[in-house]
Amino acid sequence: MKSFRISIRKRIYISFSLLFVLSAFQQKEQEKVYICVSIKSERYHYNKECRGLSGCKSKVKMITKKKAERFGRILCKIERKKN
Numbered sequence: 001m002k003s004f005r006i007s008i009r010k011r012i013y014i015s016f017s018l019l020f021v022l023s024a025f026q027q028k029e030q031e032k033v034y035i036c037v038s039i040k041s042e043r044y045h046y047n048k049e050c051r052g053l054s055g056c057k058s059k060v061k062m063i064t065k066k067k068a069e070r071f072g073r074i075l076c077k078i079e080r081k082k083n
Contacts (some may be wrong), residue, residue, distance in 0.1 A: 024051050030064035035073060043076045044068040052076040 007044065033044040036056035045053050053060055053076075 030066060032062050033065045033068050034060055034062055035068055035071075037054055042073060044073040045076045051078060052074055052078050 033046055034048045034050070034053060035041060035044050036053060037059045038056065039055070043052060044063075050061075050062065
């Protein structure tokens with residue numbers, strides 16, 4: 001009976017360890033933003049219908065906020081005032 005208890009404890013320990021490891025390596029969902037795909041474009045937008053994007057003559061693309069900031073984009077002035 002004693003050996004059976006140890007195996008149950010081991011199983012529980014292994015299960016929780018595995019759960020912890022798997023949850024630690026899950027990718028967090030990245031915040032999505034919109035940019036105008038243009039050479040002169042410098043801003044990113046949370047809302048696809050933002051007034052700042054209305055002047056975009058090329059394609060509007062959805063990317064992650066992290067990627068937009070890596071490209072040197074900053075938050076739209078109109079949306080900054082809202083927050």
